[in-house]
Amino acid sequence: MTTDHQTSPPKSEHDRITRAFQLLTGGDEIRLNKDIPESACKDQPGNFFRHLLASVGSKLSDEVASARLVLPWLLAHLGGSGAAVAWLLPIREAGTLVPQLLIAAWLRHLALRKYAWAFGGFVQGLAALGMAAIALLGSGPAGIWGVLGLLLLLALGRGISSIATKDVLGKTIARSRRGALMGWSESASSVIALVIGLLLPFLGKSPERGLLALLLLIAVAGWWTNAAFALAIREEPGATEGEVNAGRAMLAGFGLLYTDRIFLRFNLTRGLLLGSVLSLPYLVVLARKQSGADMSSLGMLLIISNLVVLLTSPAWGRWSDRSSSHVMAAGGALAGLATATALAVQHLSGGWAHSIWSYGLLYGVLVAAHTGIQIGRKTWVVDFGGPNRAMYVAMSNTLAGVLTLVAGALTSFVAHHWGDSGALALMTVMALTGAVTTVWCAEQET
Numbered sequence: 001m002t003t004d005h006q007t008s009p010p011k012s013e014h015d016r017i018t019r020a021f022q023l024l025t026g027g028d029e030i031r032l033n034k035d036i037p038e039s040a041c042k043d044q045p046g047n048f049f050r051h052l053l054a055s056v057g058s059k060l061s062d063e064v065a066s067a068r069l070v071l072p073w074l075l076a077h078l079g080g081s082g083a084a085v086a087w088l089l090p091i092r093e094a095g096t097l098v099p100q101l102l103i104a105a106w107l108r109h110l111a112l113r114k115y116a117w118a119f120g121g122f123v124q125g126l127a128a129l130g131m132a133a134i135a136l137l138g139s140g141p142a143g144i145w146g147v148l149g150l151l152l153l154l155a156l157g158r159g160i161s162s163i164a165t166k167d168v169l170g171k172t173i174a175r176s177r178r179g180a181l182m183g184w185s186e187s188a189s190s191v192i193a194l195v196i197g198l199l200l201p202f203l204g205k206s207p208e209r210g211l212l213a214l215l216l217l218i219a220v221a222g223w224w225t226n227a228a229f230a231l232a233i234r235e236e237p238g239a240t241e242g243e244v245n246a247g248r249a250m251l252a253g254f255g256l257l258y259t260d261r262i263f264l265r266f267n268l269t270r271g272l273l274l275g276s277v278l279s280l281p282y283l284v285v286l287a288r289k290q291s292g293a294d295m296s297s298l299g300m301l302l303i304i305s306n307l308v309v310l311l312t313s314p315a316w317g318r319w320s321d322r323s324s325s326h327v328m329a330a331g332g333a334l335a336g337l338a339t340a341t342a343l344a345v346q347h348l349s350g351g352w353a354h355s356i357w358s359y360g361l362l363y364g365v366l367v368a369a370h371t372g373i374q375i376g377r378k379t380w381v382v383d384f385g386g387p388n389r390a391m392y393v394a395m396s397n398t399l400a401g402v403l404t405l406v407a408g409a410l411t412s413f414v415a416h417h418w419g420d421s422g423a424l425a426l427m428t429v430m431a432l433t434g435a436v437t438t439v440w441c442a443e444q445e446t
Helices: 013-025 044-064 070-077 088-097 100-107 114-137 140-172 175-203 208-232 246-259 261-272 274-291 295-322 324-345 356-445
Strands: none
Touching: 044 114, 044 140, 044 175, 044 208, 044 295, 070 088, 070 114, 070 140, 070 208, 070 274, 070 295, 088 140, 088 274, 088 356, 100 140, 100 356, 114 140, 114 208, 140 208, 175 208, 175 295, 208 295, 246 261, 246 356, 261 274, 261 356, 274 295, 274 324, 274 356, 295 324, 295 356, 324 356
């Protein structure tokens, strides 16, 4: 039996991927892809989804193995002191930022940078796997030092992946589609992290060791997913000539600090505003200690953290377009207010001093403040850098890593002698002083 009409041939997988790509990016199939090689244009739809899945994996892992939330909880469980907690964020940030110029020089030897990206993802997953084993079996000083050592390994992998990811992104995804890619990856990873946070209260009475290990194993899966999809990206070989001399690049960067005093003052202010992020682990430890909280409270903090970022980022971003220095000042003031309130709350009588909701609210305010500071300082340095933007960003990041180590050492010293309250008091002073000194940075906006 025959029919009078012909059915249209089924769409190929490439057609479906292209259509989904157009839907998510809001563009036509071909739209001025002049900033990537012509040979990369045909692979762009597929590469978009490989980038997306890789990014969701790494961002999810960053949340469930967070050095500002989950790892402080783990150290507190292992009996870590405030001096040990003080090193979490400095190790992660410095280990990622300080070697960036050296890593960038090494990457010039690779024609396909996706292999460096995948290697970084694999290393991060391996480090998280070690942390999961410590969560299950470790205790005391050996467990604490093991977590800090593995965090350094994780940070180095993070630094390699960070630079390689940006390089591969620039070669495979057109400028007009990159914002959409980052937006979708942020949204998807935040939703998954929120779901995990919502599930934790139902498991709150389960053994703490097992749940911490489970979160870290989720992080392992996320980073190894990141590595797998990085390897799957279709990348055109890049140039390996024009090797960057890391020593000269470092000297040129420090030259900027000497010749450009506004840039120097910005970085000193950025160092003071580290008080906002360095205080986050202490607030987590304080919440756990004061409230006798179980893992359901960790889930609540995870939910608060992701919701705050989702809800406040657009407002901070719009304000930064008008005045990034005002955003940094507001973020610093808000962070100082939150940590000062936390210091006061623990000495109050009644339920407020022992309620996880008190600390959860303050943690949310602190996350909002830190989000504003991040957006403000990124906007500031991008706007200020001009044609030499890449060097300004690289130098600022390298110096931030060094300043984070210095701040971590000082915080650890204060925590060792005056406890968690002393560390929080120091970071309150840092954040409020940073809020005041942002007037130095306002000159570039006039």
